[in-house]
Amino acid sequence: MENVLSPRGRALKHEAIREYVRRLVAEELPGAPAPSERELVGRFGVARMTVRQALDALVGEGLLERKPGRGTFVARPRRSSTPVLSFTDEMTGRGFAAESQTLVLRLEQAGPGVAEALGITEGDAVIRWRRLRHADGAPMSIEEVFLNEVLLPGFLKGVAPTSLYDELGSRSLRPTWVQDTMTADLASPEEASLLGLRAGAPVVRKQRRGLREDKVIEVSRSTLRADRYALRITLGGSD
Amino acid sequence: MENVLSPRGRALKHEAIREYVRRLVAEELPGAPAPSERELVGRFGVARMTVRQALDALVGEGLLERKPGRGTFVARPRRSSTPVLSFTDEMTGRGFAAESQTLVLRLEQAGPGVAEALGITEGDAVIRWRRLRHADGAPMSIEEVFLNEVLLPGFLKGVAPTSLYDELGSRSLRPTWVQDTMTADLASPEEASLLGLRAGAPVVRKQRRGLREDKVIEVSRSTLRADRYALRITLGGSD
DNA sequence: TAGTGGTCTAGACCACGAA
DNA sequence: TCGTGGTCTAGACCACTAA
Incomplete structure (x- = not known):
């Protein structure tokens, strides 16, 4: 039997089995049994090693767990490290409505600090986007983003997206990891004014x-x- | 050939191969080639699937990476999320000498907040340990730790350990993951005095x-x- | 006792990379 | 062309769990 589904050629059996089990198990609660290995061998007419390869992948993902002598079961979701979230995701997750007001959105030449951080050359084109962000209508933060213009052709021509990360995601450029540095400071007069604070109030940078x-x-x-x-x-870790 | 090494019985071949390769590769630089699968098959007189099982584990750990058509190689260490570090580890890692001065170390009854956070009952015995921490001789932070006394019998009788996490580690109680909550605030007069700040200076909580x-x-x-x-x-993630 | 996952064998063919 | 990893087969015996 020939198969032309994937450009690389044949459909892989272990992938087919993996996705079959993933779908089967998608809406099950933790602790629910997955099909046994031998059952899948019968259903797919395949060697047991092939089934194990498929299940190994799902166990590695944390979707399933094996219990020797008992069977394979839907695992309880593993606690994981904090994911990379956009402001919008973060606020929505906490039950707030996220809004934002653009203060600055334009092309600039990268200064030394920004160039260094972006890994480009000073003077290269960067998109600077400064926003005042609200949660449930109250000012929450001032955010200033610098983006490498070369990676984002036409970014300024489109309507300003609501969520930067969604827009980046549509170009397959959503960051998959971030390095954050945080400290405390006092609000400057301008910041205080934008954020509705008195000057000298504590802020997180x-x-x-x-x-x-x-x-x-x-x-x-x-x-x-x-x-x-x-x-x-x-x-x-996630023990 | 009988084997009595592990209490569970037989030595597992894939484990033996895994540890052999791990040792071989331990001091190699990223990019160095690991033995090929067929080479290990020959060396251990074992089926190729068994070798693959051993290597799969090392690939899963991030120690090795496979390059189809080329071979198996020592992977460059994966960037990982920030590990759980003690104050001492953290300061040492930044090149500072960590010291600390105990302000309070005694048994108390858990108040409602601490009891809730520790998952015990209000009034249960807790160890309270408050320290002023220095880096390179200058005050850096005030830290107040509460520990469940039931888990740490005799903790107060010993000499106060330098690093709490080392002491916990010796009892197999070193936290493997942490939930941190951080914000900014202004120093109280007492904090300012201990930390060598003026009152109202910004602090991280x-x-x-x-x-x-x-x-x-x-x-x-x-x-x-x-x-x-x-x-x-x-x-x-760690892509 | 029957079923499960864990381990293991001794092969096979494939696509890919380097020489 | 030759060696590599990727996939796959059709079995096997084991320890363990639950009925």
Whole structure:
């Protein structure tokens, strides 16, 4: 039987089995049994090693767990480290409505600091996007993002997207990991005015480098109201 | 040939091969070739699937990477999320000498907040340990840790350990993951005095729950000088 | 006792990369 | 062309769990 589905050639049996089981199990609760290995051998007419290869992948993903002598079961989702979220995702996740107001959106020449952080040359074109971000209508933070213009042709011509990360995602440029640096400081008069604070109120300063496959996609500086924002992170393994 | 090495019985061939390769490769630089699968088949007199099982484990650990058509090679260490570090580890890693001065170390009854956070009952015995922490001789932070006394019998009788995490490690209670919450604030007069700041200077407040296998080991509150401390974290996948 | 996952064999053909 | 990893077969015996 020939197969022309994937450009690379044949459909792989272990992939077919893996996706079959993934779909079967998608809506099951943790602890529900998955098909046994021998059952899948029968269903797909395949060697047991092939079934095991498929299940190994799902076990590696944390979707399934094996219990020797008992069977294979849907695993409870593993606690994981804090994922990379956009402001919008983060606020939505906390039950707030995220809005934002663009203060600056234009092409500039990269200064030395931004060039260094983005891994480009000083004077190269960068997109600078400064926004005042609200949660449930109240000002929350000032965010200034710098993007490498070369990676984002036509970015300025489109309507300003609501979520930067969604827009990057549509170009397959959503950062998959970030390096954040955070500290505390006092609000400057301008910041205080934008954020509705008195000058000298405490703020969180956050710098971010967003990367994908070791390429810097995004560099940003944010100033957040300390009275409304706490960073919550989970670090460490998943035992 | 009989084998009595492991209490469970036989030595597993794939484990033996895995550890053999791990040792071989331990001191190699990234990019160095690992033995080919067929070479290991010959050396161990074993089926190729068995060799693959051993190598799969090492690939899963990120120690090796396969390059189809070329071979198997030592992988460059994967960038990982920020590990769980003690204050001592963290300062040492940044090139500072870590010291600390105990302000309070005694048994108390858990208040409602601490009891909740530790997952015990209000009034249960907790160890409270408050320290002023220095880096290179200058005050850096005030840290207050609460520990479940039941898990740490005799903790107060011993000499106060330098590193809490080392002490916990010796009892197999070192947290393997932590939930941190951080925000910015202004130093109280007492904090300012201890930290050598003027009152109203910005500080970072960090709350931590340290866990091991879903059991809360440690709860802490720290106040850090914002002018000397920035939190650096890496989040996200490892592509 | 019957079923499960864990381990293991001794082959096979394929696509790919380097020489 | 030759060696590599990727896939796959059709069995086997084992320890363990649950009925």
